Amino acid sequence: MNTKQKDLDELRNVCNSCMNCELGKTRINIVFSDGNPNSAKAILIGEAPGENEDKTGTPFVGRAGKLLNEFLEKVGISRKDDLYIINTVKCRPPKNRVPSDDEKKACEGYLLKQIEIINPEVIIFCGATALKSFWDKKIQISKIRGEILEIEIGGKIRKCIPIFHPSYLLRYHSLEEGSPRDLMLKDLTKIKNLIKA
Numbered sequence: 001m002n003t004k005q006k007d008l009d010e011l012r013n014v015c016n017s018c019m020n021c022e023l024g025k026t027r028i029n030i031v032f033s034d035g036n037p038n039s040a041k042a043i044l045i046g047e048a049p050g051e052n053e054d055k056t057g058t059p060f061v062g063r064a065g066k067l068l069n070e071f072l073e074k075v076g077i078s079r080k081d082d083l084y085i086i087n088t089v090k091c092r093p094p095k096n097r098v099p100s101d102d103e104k105k106a107c108e109g110y111l112l113k114q115i116e117i118i119n120p121e122v123i124i125f126c127g128a129t130a131l132k133s134f135w136d137k138k139i140q141i142s143k144i145r146g147e148i149l150e151i152e153i154g155g156k157i158r159k160c161i162p163i164f165h166p167s168y169l170l171r172y173h174s175l176e177e178g179s180p181r182d183l184m185l186k187d188l189t190k191i192k193n194l195i196k197a
């Protein structure tokens with residue numbers, strides 16, 4: 001087993017018994033990650049596990065996850081090989097509410113450690129919750145999505161790109177120029193060009 005995998009397995013074991021916040025009391029499973037830590041060029045950070053993720057222990061497996069998969073396939077990003085997928089918190093918030101600042105803070109060390117171990121070329125903030133965990137809380141995702149931000153995370157300046165969350169795209173079906181789905185395809189194409197350059 002390589003060191004990346006070993007470090008991640010150790011961290012996963014710590015998370016499995018974590019009770020740093022109230023979410024530990026109601027979770028079925030922690031949702032640690034999905035993707036290949038050895039080949040991933042980008043980390044995608046979502047919001048929080050939902051019901052299906054809590055049941056399976058895997059991020060983005062419900063309706064939003066299926067839509068994300070479709071978009072990734074369309075632009076030629078492999079979920080399995082190109083991405084390492086995590087969330088701002090590892091446990092499901094009851095009734096799928098947005099995780100609180102305290103809950104995110106309690107989980108932040110795990111997230112930063114995963115970023116440090118994977119050391120990705122690009123970080124994708126998938127949705128407003130992920131974006132606001134690292135950027136100005138007043139910013140609207142629609143104003144900044146698709147921009148390449150340079151942010152110091154874990155002692156290193158990293159290229160970070162905010163994109164819409166797929167659950168937002170579930171509400172808009174048009175692929176017209178400038179529609180949310182069209183912008184998502186453009187942003188993911190930009191990411192693909194960055195990671196496959």
Ligand code: URA
Binds near residue numbers: 046047060087
């Ligand atoms: N939404 C997220 O942000 N993350 C998941 O894992 C599932 C749905």
